[in-house]
Amino acid sequence: MLIGQLSERTGTSRRLLRYYEEQGLIRSGRSLNGYREYEEDCVDRVLQIRGLLDAGLPTRIIKQVLPCIDTPRAIHVSGATPETIAALELERDRMTERIRCLERNRDAISDYVAAVRRGSAGTAPVEAA
Template identity: 70%
Template sequence: MRIGELSERTDTPRRLLRYYEEQGLILPDRAANGYRDYAEYNVDRVVQIRGLLDAGLPTRIIKQILPCLDKPRAIYFPDATPEMIATLETERDRMSDRIRCLTRNRDSIEEYLGAVLDYNRAPEPVA
């Protein structure tokens, strides 16, 4: 598929797809005319990349772990350095902190919303 179709199917701007290509996160084939030709699996790959970016992982880490995400039952990472492991642990802990914060905020909003809805459903006092 061409870049426009991948952009539409993933709701990702073309410029961002080209950036992912520059970073080595996605690798399109090239047609004889030089146009990018993306395989079907790139749809899921782009969605996965965006999710990891939204979670706060930098592209340099995403590039290293993407091969492991294709086959999660067969993870083998012979070139994992102590620095990379420490970075991943730090990122995991940072995500856990964000999850706790988001959960606390969601629960507060839910409590407030419940109170507002209960108030709005309460019968009018009879005079």
């Protein structure tokens, strides 16, 4: 399939697909006229990449993980190296810290909104600390 078809089927821009190719995450062949041609299984591969990116993994880690994925659209790791496992654990720990930070920020915003609502409901406005 051509890059436009892959783009439509995965909801991924052509520019991102070319970037994934530059990073070694997907491969394409070339037709006689020089157009990129992708195999059918590339659809699942792009969806896997998108899911891993959405989970917060950087492309350098995704490149290590992709060879360990056995089934399209699911992650069943087999044969992961100790380096890959260590990199995944590090990314997991970074995600956990980002989640904690986001939760603190969410709670602070919630507290602020609640204070503003109390202030606009006829009570005295809350002073900044």
